[in-house]
Amino acid sequence: MIDILIWIVIIALFILSFAGIIFPIIPSPLVIWVGFLLYHFVIDASELTTTFWLAMAILTIVLIGSDIIANSYFVKKYGGSKWGERGAAIAVIIGSFVIPPFGIIVLPFIVVFVIEMMQQRTANEAIRASFGSLIGFLGGAVAKVIIQLIMIVWFIIVVVV
DSSP states (O other): OHHHHHHHHHHHHHHHHHHHHHOTTSOHHHHHHHHHHHIIIIIOTTTSOHHHHHHHHHHHHHHHHHHHHHHHHHHHHTTOOHHHHHHHHHHHHHHTTSSTTTHHHHHHHHHHHHHHHHTTOOHHHHHHHHHHHHHHHHHHHHHHHHHHHHHHHHHHHHHHO
């Protein structure tokens, strides 16, 4: 009976990890790891190998970095400044509390636009950099979904197959 309850919690944690894509305040990697650790310490401590743990650690680093790298890359690629990059990152976090889930798209766009205009950029340059923040967020979100799916599917393959 306890195994069934733990499995329900693990599945709920895996689902919750995807909410972290829309609400950055939810630490997706940590939520996934809690699921792994619950399985390891409550159900079967011998099933998850060293290779699994190392692979999950590497994927976790990539998962955390994907958001930062995508946002920074696209704001920069579309002509944004360092301040625009930083503003977009902060705005994504704040935006998750303001009209979720739309705030994480709208607020960074507006913040980057304002920051770039304050730095004497033209309206076209500011809009272009703002568009870069939007593409960066969407690219990072897609990367996070893919990486999280890989982590969860790998876990399921190891413990079920």
